[in-house]
Amino acid sequence: MLVCEQPRRGSRRDTRPRHALLAAVRDERHAADGALSHVSAAVLHGLSTWGLPLDRIHRTRDRRTGGRVGNGVHLHAAPLTPDEVDEVDGLLVTSVARTVVDLARTAGFDAAVAVADSALHKRRGFAASPAGARWRR
Numbered sequence: 784m785l786v787c788e789q790p791r792r793g794s795r796r797d798t799r800p801r802h803a804l805l806a807a808v809r810d811e812r813h814a815a816d817g818a819l820s821h822v823s824a825a826v827l828h829g830l831s832t833w834g835l836p837l838d839r840i841h842r843t844r845d846r847r848t849g850g851r852v853g854n855g856v857h858l859h860a861a862p863l864t865p866d867e868v869d870e871v872d873g874l875l876v877t878s879v880a881r882t883v884v885d886l887a888r889t890a891g892f893d894a895a896v897a898v899a900d901s902a903l904h905k906r907r908g909f910a911a912s913p914a915g916a917r918w919r920r
Contacts, residue, residue: 799826802837805855807874817844818868818875820859821889824882827871831901834894835886843877843885859885 806823818824821841825832840856845863852858867881877885883902887895 798837799832802826802832802840806840807872817842817858817863818877820877820882821857821885824876825886825898827874827876828879828882828902829905830879830882831897833897835890835898 802823803826806819806827819827819841820843822832822835822837823841825835826837838855839852841859842856843859843861843863844850846860847862848860850858850860863877863881867878868875869878870876876882879902883895883899886898890898
């Protein structure tokens with residue numbers, strides 16, 4: 784059994800508040816273009832970010848192509864439906880279920896399990912979400 788300790792909020796190692804602030808600032812420039820996603824959405828939903836780098840803001844655009852990395856931002860191009868987008872603190876973010884699926888596809892196994900476990904522990908987003916229903920199959 785793997786036991787992971789999340790840094791306490793406000794500790795020197797906890798960079799989640801800084802990441803959330805950067806996401807909000809960068810979101811102002813791209814608000815009409817997709818939603819914050821991946822680790823950025825996990826931070827805003829209050830999910831575990833254990834083992835995930837917080838050095839880039841992640842955003843997903845509803846496109847087939849055009850993803851890129853640069854300037855502290857990772858833009859993902861992927862289908863994004865309205866039911867996969869939520870609003871958190873005035874910011875558009877991928878739903879909890881979509882966030883878990885995105886990180887399961889892109890993060891390491893241990894980090895993805897930590898995110899999924901924290902989402903299940905908080906009982907957020909899986910029962911009513913079509914993405915969550917697909918993920919549970």
